[in-house]
Amino acid sequence: MEQKKTFVDRIWDFFTSIKLAIVLFLLISLTSIVGTIIEQRAEPQKNIEILSKLFGSDIAPALYSILDTLQFTDMYHSWWFVSLLMLFATNLIICSLDRLPKVLRIVREEIKPLPEEIFSTLPVKREIFLNKKIDNIKPTLIGALRKHGFNLKEDSSSGQLFSQKGAFSRLGVYITHLSILIILAGALVGIFFGFKGFLNIREGMTYSVAFRGGMNWTHQDEVMVENLITLMNRAKGDIVEAARFMNTTPQELRRTLRYYGIEPLGFEIECRDFEVEFYGNSDMPKEYKSLLVVRDKDRNFDKWIEVNDPLKYKGYTFYQSSYGTWPGVKGVFKFNFIDKNGNVLEKNVSPLEDFELPGGLKAKVVDFSPALAFDETGRPFTYTAQMNNPAALVEFNRKDWSRWVLKRYPQTWQLPDGSALQFVDYWGVQYTGLQVRRDPGVWLVYLGCIIMAIGLYITFFISHKRIWLRLVPEKNGTRVLIGGSVSRNREAFERHIDSIIKEVQ
Amino acid sequence: MTSSQFFGIATILYILAMVAYISYLAFRNNSVGMLATTITVMGFISQTIAFLMRWNDFYHLLEDTGVIKSPLQGIIRAIPVTNLYESLIFFVWCLILAYLVIEWRYRNRSFGAFITPIAGLALAFIEMSGMSKEIQPLVPALQSNWLLAHVVMSFISYSLFAVSFATATMYLITTTDKKNEPAYIFWVITSGLILILLVSMGIDYVIFRVGRPDILFKKGLLLKATFLNENAFISLLSFAGALIILFGIWRYGYLIKHIIQSMNISSELLDEITYKAIAIGFPIFTLGGLIFGAIWADQAWGVYWSWDPKETWSLITWFIYAFYLHSRLLRGWRGRKIAVVASIGFAAVIFTYLGVNLLLSGLHAYGGLK
Numbered sequence: 080m081e082q083k084k085t086f087v088d089r090i091w092d093f094f095t096s097i098k099l100a101i102v103l104f105l106l107i108s109l110t111s112i113v114g115t116i117i118e119q120r121a122e123p124q125k126n127i128e129i130l131s132k133l134f135g136s137d138i139a140p141a142l143y144s145i146l147d148t149l150q151f152t153d154m155y156h157s158w159w160f161v162s163l164l165m166l167f168a169t170n171l172i173i174c175s176l177d178r179l180p181k182v183l184r185i186v187r188e189e190i191k192p193l194p195e196e197i198f199s200t201l202p203v204k205r206e207i208f209l210n211k212k213i214d215n216i217k218p219t220l221i222g223a224l225r226k227h228g229f230n231l232k233e234d235s236s237s238g239q240l241f242s243q244k245g246a247f248s249r250l251g252v253y254i255t256h257l258s259i260l261i262i263l264a265g266a267l268v269g270i271f272f273g274f275k276g277f278l279n280i281r282e283g284m285t286y287s288v289a290f291r292g293g294m295n296w297t298h299q300d301e302v303m304v305e306n307l308i309t310l311m312n313r314a315k316g317d318i319v320e321a322a323r324f325m326n327t328t329p330q331e332l333r334r335t336l337r338y339y340g341i342e343p344l345g346f347e348i349e350c351r352d353f354e355v356e357f358y359g360n361s362d363m364p365k366e367y368k369s370l371l372v373v374r375d376k377d378r379n380f381d382k383w384i385e386v387n388d389p390l391k392y393k394g395y396t397f398y399q400s401s402y403g404t405w406p407g408v409k410g411v412f413k414f415n416f417i418d419k420n421g422n423v424l425e426k427n428v429s430p431l432e433d434f435e436l437p438g439g440l441k442a443k444v445v446d447f448s449p450a451l452a453f454d455e456t457g458r459p460f461t462y463t464a465q466m467n468n469p470a471a472l473v474e475f476n477r478k479d480w481s482r483w484v485l486k487r488y489p490q491t492w493q494l495p496d497g498s499a500l501q502f503v504d505y506w507g508v509q510y511t512g513l514q515v516r517r518d519p520g521v522w523l524v525y526l527g528c529i530i531m532a533i534g535l536y537i538t539f540f541i542s543h544k545r546i547w548l549r550l551v552p553e554k555n556g557t558r559v560l561i562g563g564s565v566s567r568n569r570e571a572f573e574r575h576i577d578s579i580i581k582e583v584q
Numbered sequence: 585m586t587s588s589q590f591f592g593i594a595t596i597l598y599i600l601a602m603v604a605y606i607s608y609l610a611f612r613n614n615s616v617g618m619l620a621t622t623i624t625v626m627g628f629i630s631q632t633i634a635f636l637m638r639w640n641d642f643y644h645l646l647e648d649t650g651v652i653k654s655p656l657q658g659i660i661r662a663i664p665v666t667n668l669y670e671s672l673i674f675f676v677w678c679l680i681l682a683y684l685v686i687e688w689r690y691r692n693r694s695f696g697a698f699i700t701p702i703a704g705l706a707l708a709f710i711e712m713s714g715m716s717k718e719i720q721p722l723v724p725a726l727q728s729n730w731l732l733a734h735v736v737m738s739f740i741s742y743s744l745f746a747v748s749f750a751t752a753t754m755y756l757i758t759t760t761d762k763k764n765e766p767a768y769i770f771w772v773i774t775s776g777l778i779l780i781l782l783v784s785m786g787i788d789y790v791i792f793r794v795g796r797p798d799i800l801f802k803k804g805l806l807l808k809a810t811f812l813n814e815n816a817f818i819s820l821l822s823f824a825g826a827l828i829i830l831f832g833i834w835r836y837g838y839l840i841k842h843i844i845q846s847m848n849i850s851s852e853l854l855d856e857i858t859y860k861a862i863a864i865g866f867p868i869f870t871l872g873g874l875i876f877g878a879i880w881a882d883q884a885w886g887v888y889w890s891w892d893p894k895e896t897w898s899l900i901t902w903f904i905y906a907f908y909l910h911s912r913l914l915r916g917w918r919g920r921k922i923a924v925v926a927s928i929g930f931a932a933v934i935f936t937y938l939g940v941n942l943l944l945s946g947l948h949a950y951g952g953l954k
């Protein structure tokens with residue numbers, strides 16, 4: 080029994096030391112540095128290249144395999160880094176708990192009169208002489224100090240006046256430390272009970288699931304995943320219904336979905352449109368936006384999301400995070416034909432499909448470029464695979480009317496007879512890349528952040544100030560001895576006291 | 585006059601101020617000191633005008649491109665701190681402001697000789713690295729009100745950390761005696777590196793900007809006149825020169841010590857200013873740099889923390905300053921040891937800001953100097 084206690088004591092002592100904190104600060108920093116050089120969760124080849132640049136290609140592969148074995152290639156999720164953070168948290172908890180009782184005592188303690196010999200050792204001392212009787216100056220002093228937040232009390236036996244303020248500021252450090260733990264707790268809740276994934280939806284497509292990502296599916300798995308997605312879509316995201324289709328229980332289905340990294344959303348989400356807007360004629364993006372439609376049992380709505388303006392629904396948040404062109408699909412050209420009188424006719428056509436326009440005009444799209452430009456000789460070429468400058472080569476049944484029609488350039492829409500073929504969109508080939516998240520811990524993280532801000536403010540900008548006054552009657556007045564102590568920023572306190580003294584005199 | 589003209593004037597004045605402060609320290613002539621302060625204040629005013637004008641220009645650009653919904657939103661989002669150039673300028677502005685406050689509060693000009701070179705270094709870097717000085721419209725991710733709070737607070741804290749670096753270096757200079765002491769060698773190297781970088785960028789400037797105004801610069805000329813010269817001999821010579829400078833500082837370091845001591849600055853005061861700058865910078869960095877950055881990432885991308893190199897380096901910086909604050913509580917750690925920690929903290933700040941973009945981007949596939 081006796082021995083066990085000393086063992087616990089020893090562990091306690093280990094975790095109460097600031098020396099451990101210092102070592103942990105150092106260890107976490109140093110290992111993190113390695114983690115910023117080695118690209119995390121990247122293909123081996125990439126990191127071998129990086130290491131070759133740094134240390135030469137001879138030892139790079141060997142170095143890589145050492146670092147990989149030590150999990151530096153995914154270090155922020157490695158057992159040892161998480162252990163370091165855990166040690167850090169334990170250190171913080173025990174160290175704070177160890178000191179808290181003492182600090183609480185100081186915070187709760189009433190201020191008391193000081194014996195003369197201690198009074199003379201106070202770090203801040205002032206002496207003034209006022210030519211009034213004690214009883215007359217007391218109210219003046221009390222009034223002057225009250226204006227500055229010090230409510231003076233009098234000790235009847237010693238005649239000392241004293242007051243303190245900001246005692247709670249000694250707790251600032253502990254509030255700060257607590258906030259770190261709250262943030263860590265919030266992060267853990269997010270990791271264990273949340274979902275972080277992605278969803279790429281092509282224009283016109285609907286999904287009722289999202290994907291965790293980073294899964295290594297075999298071909299067989301892929302078939303299974305495809306089936307599961309179809310099943311969930313058929314059930315409109317309703318897991319009970321989907322389970323009934325499959326003759327299984329919702330729990331079982333949920334488990335299967337989780338195994339494949341599929342998150343059932345419980346509702347449907349469609350991407351109706353994706354657009355990139357550019358600044359003027361440049362290729363500098365001004366905004367990425369997607370028109371998302373949510374379909375739930377009792378509610379349908381849509382919303383344009385942008386970077387910095389996500390869609391939130393039922394605990395899930397959908398962020399605009401990337402975009403791209405879906406390979407191997409045909410889209411729909413959306414045109415507006417505007418005749419000479421300004422009448423507008425909408426036309427949705429497939430590539431190479433003949434379409435009729437008023438006045439016996441016939442046309443078809445014979446070529447498409449996602450980003451058209453012309454070289455010096457006037458030959459058209461595609462400068463990027465992204466849809467930066469979509470252009471359709473339209474053939475007409477009139478001689479010499481064939482032309483490139485560019486979505487971003489209205490002057491290319493004009494036809495020789497005064498009508499215009501407005502290129503609205505080549506729709507159905509782009510996808511919007513959504514980051515999907517459900518994080519039940521994020522409020523804890525935010526709470527922790529707020530508490531940290533408050534804790535740091537209290538720690539660094541508020542101090543525990545104590546002040547004592549001794550009044551010594553003299554022949555034609557009173558000598559006032561002022562003593563004070565402060566937990567931090569003594570100079571500011573001295574200036575404060577000097578300004579009070581000025582007011583009294 | 586345009587914003588960049590006012591800024592050009594400010595740059596010249598700051599460089600002159602740096603020279604004046606160093607001369608003041610060397611010759612201890614009060615009128616030189618007065619002159620230094622006057623030049624700095626004039627430079628500061630000029631830069632403030634430049635900053636406000638650019639803010640205004642940027643506002644009109646945003647208005648013209650139609651990315652803002654209200655005038656207030658426009659004012660918030662148009663603060664010119666959206667690229668490397670603008671943020672470095674803002675850093676210099678904060679640093680000079682912080683310096684002027686210190687000069688006024690402590691009624692002592694000798695800090696100027698140690699703080700203005702940091703501003704000079706940033707300005708020379710802007711000039712020689714060939715970074716874009718254009719006003720650029722906001723890319724989607726930057727269209728957020730968090731930009732203002734995040735970037736402004738980060739740079740205020742960076743400038744306070746720069747102050748603490750300067751005073752920590754002064755502290756080390758005044759408290760070390762023996763030439764083989766680690767702390768002595770440490771300050772010789774840190775202040776030597778700054779001096780060497782300043783001198784070599786000065787040579788860059790003279791050779792490329794004054795000597796060859798005919799060539800158009802697209803890429804950076806940083807250190808191209810010396811260390812990175814195409815001619816291997818000149819490059820070698822530069823390294824030798826750098827070693828000579830380091831040796832000179834090492835050999836005659838005590839002279840700097842005598843000068844600082846003759847300025848009536850006690851080592852306690854230096855330690856106190858170092859601590860104060862960090863004690864104010866740390867909460868501002870925590871809130872503005874880390875917390876607001878995380879909130880912004882959370883709102884834009886849905887991840888408040890993703891361990892990307894920039895975030896991780898901010899965290900490393902934060903840990904080093906936490907290290908500093910806590911090591912003061914350890915018995916026997918006051919003084920030189922923690923002054924070294926404070927200096928390392930500022931090195932981490934520089935790396936968080938520049939190194940991640942310049943060095944790690946050479947290894948990884950993301951944007952460096954554009």
Ligand code: HEM
Nearest residue numbers: 095096097100167170171174252255259538906909910913
């Ligand atoms: C990054 C995480 C941490 C932060 C941001 C932090 C923050 C702070 C701050 C701001 C102070 C006040 C310093 C001052 O007054 O100058 C402080 C004091 C302190 N910290 Fe931490 N801390 C952290 C981690 C830790 C850990 C892991 C321990 C574990 C030993 C610890 C133990 C202490 C102690 C004992 C004090 C002194 C309290 C006192 O003066 O009564 N801290 N901390």
